[in-house]
Amino acid sequence: QVQLVESGGGLVQTGGSLRLSCAASGSTFSINEFGWYRQAPEMQRELVAGITTDGRTIYPDSAAKGRFTISRDSAKHTVYLQMNNLKLEDTGVYYCNGGAYLGAGYWGKGTLVTVSS
Numbered sequence: 575q576v577q578l579v580e581s582g583g584g585l586v587q588t589g590g591s592l593r594l595s596c597a598a599s600g601s602t603f604s605i606n607e608f609g610w611y612r613q614a615p616e617m618q619r620e621l622v623a624g625i626t627t628d629g630r631t632i633y634p635d636s637a638a639k640g641r642f643t644i645s646r647d648s649a650k651h652t653v654y655l656q657m658n659n660l661k662l663e664d665t666g667v668y669y670c671n672g673g674a675y676l677g678a679g680y681w682g683k684g685t686l687v688t689v690s691s
Contacts, residue, residue: 576600576680578670583685586660594655594685596670605672605679608653610644613684614666622668623655624676632676637663660689 582594598605609624609632623644624632633639643656653670667686673679 576602576605576672578672578680578682580668580670580682580685583668583687585688585690588661588689588691590660590689591656591658592660592687594657594668594670594687596653596655596672596682598651598653598672602651602672604674606674607672607676608644608646609671609676610642610653610655611669611671612664612666612687613669614663617666619669621676625653637661657687660687662689662691665689 577599579597582592586592606627607624610622611619612622613619621634622638623642625644625646631644641659646653665688667684669684670682
């Protein structure tokens with residue numbers, strides 16, 4: 575079993591920054607890839623950024639690429655999402671995912687990010 579706990583969400587104005595953290599515990603050796611997903615109100619959950627064991631990063635959302643940076647500290651079993659120049663459309667609940675591949679495995683309970691004008 576793996577537990578993922580997100581932190582770092584909050585209220586921020588447009589143009590501001592936040593850094594989300596995802597602390598993993600338990601059988602973390604089973605995780606190859608981590609991802610950050612966002613679920614906006616009345617929207618489906620979508621991948622914002624992913625990172626593999628060897629450090630390759632994935633940013634499927636072109637709007638986020640260049641503003642968001644995913645990283646991992648393997649020694650601390652923690653994954654981060656640095657979010658800069660936040661926009662209203664970045665509002666949502668951000669979930670940490672870890673598993674054999676993106677979208678599989680384990681999920682955290684989420685942390686709310688609210689961007690206001």
